[in-house]
Amino acid sequence: MESFLDSLFTGRYDAEKRIILSLCEKGEAFSLADLARELDTSIPKITRIVTEMENAGFLADLGKQESASGRRPSMFGLNPNAGYFIGVEVGQNSLALAVTDFTGRVLHFQDEIPYTLTNTEESVLGLCATVRKQVRRFHLNPSLIRSVGVNLTGRVNHQTGYSYSYYISEEKPIRNILEAGFERPVCIENDSRGMAFGEYMSGIAGDSHTVLFLNVGWGLGMGMVLDGKLFGGKSGFSGEIGHFPMLDNHQICRCGKVGCLETGASGLALHRLITERLGKGQPSILSAAFKDGREINLGDILSAVEKEDVTAIECVEAVGATLGRAIAGLINIFNPDVVVIGGRLCVTEQYLMPPLLGAVNRLSLNLVNNDTVIKVSRLGKKAGAIGASLLSKHRLLNQ
Ligand SMILES: [Zn+2]
Incomplete structure (x- = not known):
């Protein structure tokens, strides 16, 4: 190429x-x-x-x-x-897509594009075909599409091009299949790291160079920009804050261990807390669905919070307080300029942030905490796709 x-x-x-x-x-x-x-x-x-x-x-x-x-x-x-850059965020059952120009301006954003990535080469190539079909609708000059960035959940090693969640059993890295499908250079990255880069480049951090981004979705992840560089660790496995064993709640985590932060501070934790309260008969607009045995998903809970459901709000506040404890520790370790709270739970900002900030103020070292500003994501649900696009340009210019 x-x-x-x-x-x-x-x-x-x-x-x-x-x-x-x-x-x-x-x-x-x-x-x-x-x-x-x-x-x-x-x-x-x-x-x-x-x-x-x-x-x-x-x-x-x-x-x-x-x-x-x-x-x-x-x-x-x-x-x-000078060129266009495509960013793709791969969600559980859908894709989000962003196109930026050479200055980083966002020209197009589209989410909820139905697609489920599975562990086969056909599925990876199908993802490329789905994205290319969508991009054709934007009527860009195809020769000016310079590169593609793809955010994937789980552990990703951008240097070797391997994901450890998708297409893991094959000898060829997933990046090579994506490059064949897109006929462009492709960079892959972990979703939280891609989002962190998007927020960093979009200016929420101003001139700051040390930024921690907490991706509070169904799980809990973290992306770090340290001294102006996106930090991946030795093999791209850094940022697993969700599995920091800091809680004494006897909850078994998805990873099989007990007491991981994610079991108290994530969408998954929010789901558990509200289900426990509904089980005890605490009133909520979700009670009827719960009694009927219908499945309550994260979207239902977030919409209950939006409708000012007191039980749902109390659960969000509990998540905020636990997350704040963890952030107090992170601030003490990293002395960051900015901590950005992003991910799906951002929409509960009004209830999530007061207990979060209270815990940070109470538990972090004063001198260190005074250096740090805590902000809610500016890009919201667009952070992943925009971050992937900006990162693909960054890696193309800095290879
Ligand atoms: Zn865990």
Whole structure:
């Protein structure tokens, strides 16, 4: 596969061009004087480099903009039309899809695309066909689609291209099958890490470089950006905060161990707590369904919270308090700039956050806690697909 960067990297100023691409990656614009300062070089040399990058279609002159000194220099940033990047989040029975341009702007988002990924090559290729069919509806120039990012649940090693949840028994990594199906470079990542990268790049963290993202969905996962880099650990298995053995609740976790954080702070925990209360006869708008033996899913519980069902709200508050205890510990360990709370339970923010913040304030070390801001996800349900798309661009530019 010919590299996207082949037309830019021809041996001349390659190192400088890489730095300029990475400076502009979050969508910032720079004057020639700014760039000369950043690269510690002369204005004539930076002018030559920028002109080459403009001619190759990677940078664009964004026009004159006000500067602090009142002068109006021309500003340069990424050329939005240099390419499109596709991000896919693989859910249990559906896909979410985002398309971003070269500046990171989101052009399209679509979720609830029905698809169930199973453990066969046909199924992986079927996912590619489903995504390609959807993307055709956006009428993008196919030759400008540069790469695809795919978020998968569970353990993912993006370097080897193997997922340990999907297509695990074969010798070929799932990434290679996806690349054959998309006919593009593909990067795979764990869902929580992809979401963390999306939030980091979308600006919720401002200029911060250490960001923890808690993905509070049916399970509980974490993505970490440490010193500006997405952290995967040795084999891509990092962030398993859901299986931190910190609770004394005698609950058996999905992993087979007892007392994992996920058993008290996740959608799964919320489901257990409310089912226990319904079993004791506590009144709720879910009582009738429970008595009839109908299945109550996470969506039902979240909609009960939205309708201000007191029993459901109390359960969300209990989850918030437990999650807050864990975050207090994380803050003490990592001293992060920002902790972002994301995932499906975000919609209960109004009830989840007060006990969460209370526990963090009570239990974390004051000096460390003062450094940290806790925010609710800005991208919400779009975080995964947008993150996957931005990450696929990031890895293409930084390989
Ligand atoms: Zn566990």
